[in-house]
Amino acid sequence: MPKLDIAGVLIGANGKSTASEIPVNHLRVGLSAHSSLLSHLLRTLSNRVLPPPLPPPQILTLLHLLTSLDTQNHPQNIGCGEREARLASSLLLSRGGLIHGIGRSGDVNEMQPKAAGSSVICCVVKIGVKDLLQNSLKMAFLKKSTVTVLPTCTGLSILLCLLTLKKSSPPTATKVLWCRIDQKSCIKSVQSCGLTLLTVPTKKVNDTVTTDLVALSSLLAFHGSSVLCCITTTSCFAPRVPDDIVSISKILKSKNTPHLINNAYGLQSNFINDMLVQSVNKGRVDYVVSSLDKNFMVPVGGAVVFGPDKGKIKELGKMYPGRANGRVVEDLFVSLLEVGREGYEELWEYRRRLLPKFVKVFGEVAEANGERLLKTEGNDISFGMTLENFTNEECGDIGSMLFTRCLSGCRVVPTGVSKNIGGEEFRGFGSSTDDYGVCYLTAACAVGMKEREVNEFGKRLDSCLKEVVKKREKRERKKEKEKEKEKEKE
Amino acid sequence: MPKLDIAGVLIGANGKSTASEIPVNHLRVGLSAHSSLLSHLLRTLSNRVLPPPLPPPQILTLLHLLTSLDTQNHPQNIGCGEREARLASSLLLSRGGLIHGIGRSGDVNEMQPKAAGSSVICCVVKIGVKDLLQNSLKMAFLKKSTVTVLPTCTGLSILLCLLTLKKSSPPTATKVLWCRIDQKSCIKSVQSCGLTLLTVPTKKVNDTVTTDLVALSSLLAFHGSSVLCCITTTSCFAPRVPDDIVSISKILKSKNTPHLINNAYGLQSNFINDMLVQSVNKGRVDYVVSSLDKNFMVPVGGAVVFGPDKGKIKELGKMYPGRANGRVVEDLFVSLLEVGREGYEELWEYRRRLLPKFVKVFGEVAEANGERLLKTEGNDISFGMTLENFTNEECGDIGSMLFTRCLSGCRVVPTGVSKNIGGEEFRGFGSSTDDYGVCYLTAACAVGMKEREVNEFGKRLDSCLKEVVKKREKRERKKEKEKEKEKEKE
């Protein structure tokens, strides 16, 4: 087949329009739009940087152009294998996209021979995410390393990291030192691997809940070489604050113990990003796992894993045994091209600028209801207010009232709750410490929140708290009346 | 800007992959898919034939590739005009398509400088429709002529034809000889133009209603040069049968009177297509107007106009003063590429093969209810059955029952109805004749109907008729009982 391009199709070798009715100068301007689009792609692939934002129709054009290179879309293709990316549904066929998935049986990061276009899309995605981390978020250590984009949630990605670490460790290393953070996924990741969870206790310092570094050191000393790695957490619900990963990574470096950082939604915080960089520079960091949806505002279900050691990151890709669904990569591709570096920087910056307002509104509601904001410096994403004037039962009511009033994501944490997760017992579950002493409510100012939402959050929370008080007063008045009635009877 | 193509972007001049991680042989196979797609387009434009069907993802690729050539999608474009095809809605932006519309202020068929890609799509559509008409439907006269695709319904297209004829006729030619066919749009077209409607009466021959050619000739003789043109109809509801356009076109040729054929859904009938060819060969035909949706199964709202005289067809395009919405062309583009010549031939052929079954099922229902099918030879799309055993009121009930039972498109025509349309009075409206004498019900076997639907049509129609009879019997029993009661009282 002769090599053809769209310019060659529309304008013949004689310089004339193939469709004689269309003036050549119209076509030239149109073709320059196409060249311009392609030069975006060329620069992306050769300079390994995220291109400036593209208009949506051009992104679609690129997406279709690239996926049309996959074998199943080749008009002449005959599929003779057991997996040919055929679709039974005309609706799915009409939607296009990365049908052949990504990766190859041995490695989810390998190029798929049947899907050259999907491979290009995978490259662009990795280039884009690395560019954002390295240049927008100042992680200079990535210059010599790489990133892995996994179509699995943070938890399963941590599990794959643990399995990767396990593979290169002595068989006796079966324990995971885990700085307590009351969130199921991470615990599950360790348990699912069949590894032993060693919980590093937290301590309460004023309002703040933070990892007890002394306990961590002694646990590390005690368990020695049976420790596979230590998992720390940077992004967490208040009053838990980000782990002091700089100190911990130094300790781990000195003990030659691998360090896995659960950085789920930490990329949106410069405070955390700075700590990451310092940890890498001064201590030991093996894997940092961040959620794609929480930081880049894409659909739920992907993660990016990175670290200073290129070899370890590549090794991780080999742990996903087989080809994965292409949606996570496709959605990230679309988002990166539409939003661009500048756009993501603006989104993160907007959150930072919104923070004082959020804290102010939240604090005012607390005060207006006789409560106060918890002082949890270090955590600049999640915040909490006390619910001291409410009973545990009322706290429960507040939780469900907020949910039905469409204030999604607030958490009410009562006192004295115990929870068993996979055989492990956690006292005071929810607060990341055995006894926080007071009920509280958390809310987050996460990337994507709008100023309008902050105001509305304040209003609804306030009216909800007031309603609970009113109900209580009504109940009490009723009780008193009944008492009086009884007295009268007597 | 240097000329770029996707092959050049992905594989450098040194023969190596721009993204080094992707093996060049993967890319080569992928790029051959792209070349193959482009060669489809090249052949279409240079050989002026409809390409073989393409897989949906490739059609989307082509659609996006082409519309990305339009100026509003050019990443560098700065719009300094009053109309720059900007979109306020992100939903529309995400959908793509022909935003700049088609045509230019003077001519809906002219190429739009700001939309080179849309222009290519317009060309493909005209090539495709002409190929289907000329080669699949054997209209050889198109070899030296052309077609015009209008984004207007059949009625408005007829109106534009009338205005075009008016423009080149003496100012005294203000009357339109119209072979009666009881359908509002066509009448409206004439009236909207401010022209005088001269209705050619029909006559009933056995079951058939057909234009009275003698009346036509004498009207033509009487009104002479004041006649702007004659409108005939080929596709119509039974018991009206297609006009004998061969004879009429001969008469009109002899009288030098323009001939406009309302061929709304006639393209699906070979019988009608043959008559069209003969009319062109032996008589006078100026414009044939056919519906796009009814014949090509696209969304409602477009028409194709053709005829043996290229100049007249081109003249018509110039009557649409301005740029038109691009959707009709876009949808036709997608349909032509997906279905292809072979596909359309199969769709029309399927209808032809389904016809005997349809007639059988319909006839059986008629017989089972003491009625009979109308013998309306010549009309091979719409069929009718008598409703002799039903009162006019019951006929009305049948109509609405069928509608609420999801049998859409059946028409029940009662007797003795008069209707005034734009000042014109039509007796026996619905049957195309003053007094057809009997109530009847029509149903059509049109392209796209499935065998399964024919069976279901029979069942529902039968049960509906039986229900009306039952209700009547119930009513009658009730009445009798009441009579008996009264008698008893006496």
Added chain:
Amino acid sequence: MPKLDIAGVLIGANGKSTASEIPVNHLRVGLSAHSSLLSHLLRTLSNRVLPPPLPPPQILTLLHLLTSLDTQNHPQNIGCGEREARLASSLLLSRGGLIHGIGRSGDVNEMQPKAAGSSVICCVVKIGVKDLLQNSLKMAFLKKSTVTVLPTCTGLSILLCLLTLKKSSPPTATKVLWCRIDQKSCIKSVQSCGLTLLTVPTKKVNDTVTTDLVALSSLLAFHGSSVLCCITTTSCFAPRVPDDIVSISKILKSKNTPHLINNAYGLQSNFINDMLVQSVNKGRVDYVVSSLDKNFMVPVGGAVVFGPDKGKIKELGKMYPGRANGRVVEDLFVSLLEVGREGYEELWEYRRRLLPKFVKVFGEVAEANGERLLKTEGNDISFGMTLENFTNEECGDIGSMLFTRCLSGCRVVPTGVSKNIGGEEFRGFGSSTDDYGVCYLTAACAVGMKEREVNEFGKRLDSCLKEVVKKREKRERKKEKEKEKEKEKE
């Protein structure tokens, strides 16, 4: 079939989840989202106001929910008519939308029995456009009137208005008084109707080109009752300024002559809107025709027609003989719901605030190149700068250079051009006056233009003008050298 709603499907009469694994409280919150969406629709339909903006996924839900009411989407529907909105292409089927089109054979504004959902969408669109005109753009006279949304361009809409006027006028009224504006569509509209164009000349007042009201009055007096109507224009390319429609409408009122206003992109200008209101209040206005795409940023190809007399607007709908394509309505529906009243007000307001910047940038480029901005007060959308220092040939070069440099929409108008349109000769075509005396270049600051674009417009225009000068100088130097050489030879 029993009446079913989604709430009843998901939660049984016993208050339990139909799918037992889903907690009822999850469903309740979800269903409240659906109720909230439906209440938007309810308020829209019953209060007849545009709802506040909806998130895109909810708009899609509403669009799909409504179009699923159309018969062709009914799972039980059997199509027995000649037009059943069947689609041959799976790609189109997957896209959904208003397949059955809008309107009915007699009236494009009538409800289509086979497409109840499409009818609801049509209602919402008319409610929304009317709300915007009446309340955002302060056209109080619409309170007692209505609007018609036509799926035809401005030009064809004007044609339909002319035909409507013609219908209710004496047959002798065959002339259209047209205030000269050099744009093809409007001229074509008149000519396509077979009406006689009476051009009202313009006069040049300083830089400004404006209708000669004295000439208008005397033409009106001279032609008397043979004048069907007068067409004025509000939005136009500089140096032409909007017609003084207030004065003209008073004159027309006094002469009892219909008044049609070509207000293509005038809705974005409050200056023009104010004039419209005053014209209606103080004079005679029959039809105002505005482009949908130019004012509401939707795809090209629709128009809204309005005026103070409800009957006349309704009459117009009856002139479109048949059902029209639904895309224009569908796209408008999506845009109105996504952008909302507030959003459109912001878009128009943004343009207004951008104006001074645009004028400044444009003026600076003019000055920097020894030219000046034309003073065309009254036109606050299109602006012009002189090209006095350039030859006519160079002006032509500038035009095509701007086009190939992706500055779309700039117009360079040379002097001394004559153009024949449909037999009518126009001297000085482009400038709306016989001899404007100087070449000039226009650019528009239309709704949707961004500040970034204004800056880029300035830069490119400047560099383009400088390049032409450089070329000229190079040419001249070359010539001089040649002269010198020749001299030397001598």
Added chain:
Amino acid sequence: MPKLDIAGVLIGANGKSTASEIPVNHLRVGLSAHSSLLSHLLRTLSNRVLPPPLPPPQILTLLHLLTSLDTQNHPQNIGCGEREARLASSLLLSRGGLIHGIGRSGDVNEMQPKAAGSSVICCVVKIGVKDLLQNSLKMAFLKKSTVTVLPTCTGLSILLCLLTLKKSSPPTATKVLWCRIDQKSCIKSVQSCGLTLLTVPTKKVNDTVTTDLVALSSLLAFHGSSVLCCITTTSCFAPRVPDDIVSISKILKSKNTPHLINNAYGLQSNFINDMLVQSVNKGRVDYVVSSLDKNFMVPVGGAVVFGPDKGKIKELGKMYPGRANGRVVEDLFVSLLEVGREGYEELWEYRRRLLPKFVKVFGEVAEANGERLLKTEGNDISFGMTLENFTNEECGDIGSMLFTRCLSGCRVVPTGVSKNIGGEEFRGFGSSTDDYGVCYLTAACAVGMKEREVNEFGKRLDSCLKEVVKKREKRERKKEKEKEKEKEKE
């Protein structure tokens, strides 16, 4: 908020249209379409069966209707958590779908409180897949069990099964008995878990490669309780044939050893399905893992896991630590609703009917090139032909020639290849046995292949083989000539 439904919105309590211009009877017919759609959903959820196929527009309506119940689509929702399913890209927002993903931190099968609509979609998918397996594929044992749909490839799903088994087994059970099948993913699954791979050797019986049951038994006896489980394979490349899982499951039952069946694309083969049922009935089966894309023709990247023990299947879901991407479920939902039970049965049946033709065509090509088809009874999906007359190098050429000629999925297996996978050495890799003795080429007749493709496969393969021979002959002729030349020189 008052409970609202679309019927209540469009038709008021007074029985009148909310939008007075729309006749109530139009609305009633439209609303019956909606009720009909909802009754599909109701039956699906309450009867737990796959509904009959729905037209694509109705599927889209259902998809949008359900996902609009997710909190992020609620017009009133304020997100105060760290994960609120916000999207940065307008393109993704316009696409809709399951943005919130599926599952909850503890269990990928749990319902997500923020995404009630997604939960309903998950239920429908599980109901549909189970219905297909239980009723279309006759797996009666599912009546009392369940299925788990995982958004992970077959390999990662096997890994999760292994981890689940590991969790409930004694810590000493660290070895996996694996019936050799030369495919990387499965090996990787075991190695990634950190488990020891015990390869059960195959034996060659005539052309067939099959598991050595004697070896399996003795390995099992030797390793005893240190065996975690045995992995067998049913669908595989010829000349490997499906494992005799009935016998193996009996052995495993007697030894109380868990049994995991890698049934990647086995669901399309009734022979394999029968074996599965018998294995469950007569022996021990813990997990059967099948690919979604290979059996149900959806995009790559999902798996269904099932077995007779409901508890074990549910336990598996709990191993995925966190919420997963929703695309796999969404695509399956769309496919199940569009294709339906009948549709899938037809697709699988089509493959069965195509088999003899495929074998005939393949055999003829073999014979025409002096080769023969391998006799590999038991494998009715993949087939092989010898390449005895070709050198190992030529075999390599054949492989890449087929790939570049768009015959995707053919595998050429040379002799004498060794491969090291994760430290494990495999002789004769590709053929699943140490020394198969002859080069061969495989091709599969998998679900979705069309008759047209079979013919084209034959033609291209034949021409390719002939070309290799021609090249060889050319080379040889050249050599001979050179020899002759040299002789002449001497």
